[in-house]
Amino acid sequence: MKKLAVTLITLLIACSAFAGEAPKTEEQKTLYALGLLVSRSLATFNLTPPELEIVKQALTDAASGMSPQVDLGVYSGKVQELARARRKLQGEQLAALNKGFLDEAAREKGAVRSGSGLVYLSLKEGTGTVPGPTDTVKVHYRGTLPDGREFDSSYKRGKPTELRLDGVIRCWTEGLQKMKAGGRAKLVCPSSIAYGDAGAGDLILPGAALVFEVELLEVRK
Template identity: 50%
Template sequence: MRFGILAAVLLALTGLQANAQELKTEDEKTIYALGLSIGRSVKVFDLTPAEIEIVKRGMTDSLTGAKPVVDLEKYGPNLQPLAKGRQERAGQKFLETAAKEKGATKLPSGIIYKELKAGTGASPKATDTVKVNYRGTLITGTEFDSSYKRGEPAEFPLNGVIPCWTEGVQKMKVGGKSQLVCPAKVAYGDQGSPPSIPPNATLVFEIELLGIGGQGADVPRADPQPKK
């Protein structure tokens, strides 16, 4: 989506968001939904209230034809590096906080492992096929995947998914439930997994290990290795 269109939509939504009851027509509701979608896409910038005001100023100047105070062609290319840096900073802060939680263990790869419920069965090897229920969220709490919502556990080769899972699930026992906080480098890396997982995203998974062995397909939405 072009940033000019993004600016126009966000500015138009400013008045609509003030009072949700004013969304009377189907077009207004659809445009509001577009705003929600765009809002999620720019969360990677982790904007402060003061920075949001700067964004509003830029949108206003663009829509009113006022002379820009910066050159878009010069500073526009900085948007992607800025988003990457902000995402990495927020992820690192989240990992540091998670590592301090009671019962949490930081693994050599940087994964934060926390047992939520002890299992009593065997632990899988990387070459095993495992059956799990799981829920995946961004550090903002936004859920991007859930076997619970699909109403069916996932079954897959443990060495055929992201490295965070391959390493972390091997520490579990059947019947147990654990939380994995996965740094981007052992999740989906610089590329992310569009549209739900942005680049350089730290991810949080709650995983129940239901069984080991059997035939199964790859877990939905997971890549054999993080994209480079």
């Protein structure tokens, strides 16, 4: 615990030394990476800037050997309560955001909403083969969040992706079977047929709706 405290105070001092600047030395970069790891453990709380200052003060006090200003035995349980409350609030806010986003997507000209909640919009009709639920397809795609942030792109990698339709999220399994080779479409996916409450990676939060623009290049039966 003492080693952790020393590491954290070193981190705080180092961060204050180049606040607002990019880390330059290997040690600064390593400490910055440590800060990123610590921030992941705080992500659940969705802290405001003033709240983050309180957390930083606690880190500084503990690392400096000062007596804590609260009884950790009493408040450790309250930390878990706060985490649960913040997760619930985030879920409610995200659900409301997703509903509005999906409803708006469904109103787009030409869009069709299926029983699963998938909103499908053909951007270019293909003339080739329609894939089946176990076929292998070659696609180019771009995935974004409702706020427009991109989380994945085969275009940026410079290479199409090959995959089986029975090995992907349900949104893709359903959506690509509405396409023909040579076509391009937008799939707006509710979380229930995307990554659900598990999320994926750092950007796709639990319960997140997703948008994919998919170009179906080839179908292999």
